[in-house]
Amino acid sequence: NAGVMQNPRHLVRRRGQEARLRCSPMKGHSHVYWYRQLPEEGLKFMVYLQKENIIDESGMPKERFSAEFPKEGPSILRIQQVVRGDSAAYFCASSPLGQSSGNTIYFGEGSWLTVV
């Protein structure tokens, strides 16, 4: 049974470039979450998606960041015009039902973005 799959594991981008992070949820899971872990900090919620719907994006920066979870294919977290402050680990997680029901969400291995 594959867990939550994230790629790439490590990504280096120059300032101003775009970063695309992909996440395939666990089999049977239709809810995807993205969290960000800045250096030496805990994890902060960014966005919660179901297929073709953004349910909660209250943790997303207002500019340059977007997320999608299309009907087919992985969820994508997209960061445009990256800046050094975007350097962080980005974790994707999935659950079979919404977290509001208390279901455990399982995390992927993370994608480490470094902006140079």
Place this chain on the structure above:
Amino acid sequence: AQKVTQVQTEISVVEKEDVTLDCVYETRDTTYYLFWYKQPPSGELVFLIRRNSFDEQNEISGRYSWNFQKSTSSFNFTITASQVVDSAVYFCALSVVTSGSRLTFGEGTQLTVNP
């Protein structure tokens, strides 16, 4: 708003010692869930336990045990007879039904177990 506080930023013990990681949470909701995750040096997040607010029974899983006390809003984690492989950052987290999807994490406790 929810808040999770992990008082200890870093803990260092010698192998075979017992160690307790503290977690204190704040919420006005009566229905909530508490979690512990482990982040080893390789970076992934490993789920350890989930507990709902109506179940105050303590839980033991091998060398791991959890003490949930609503009266003090604490959900502490104890590792018995620690091993070097237990070295990791441990995160406590909280979710409430009214906030839907969000997990609120503490800042983490870096545990180092020395041989």
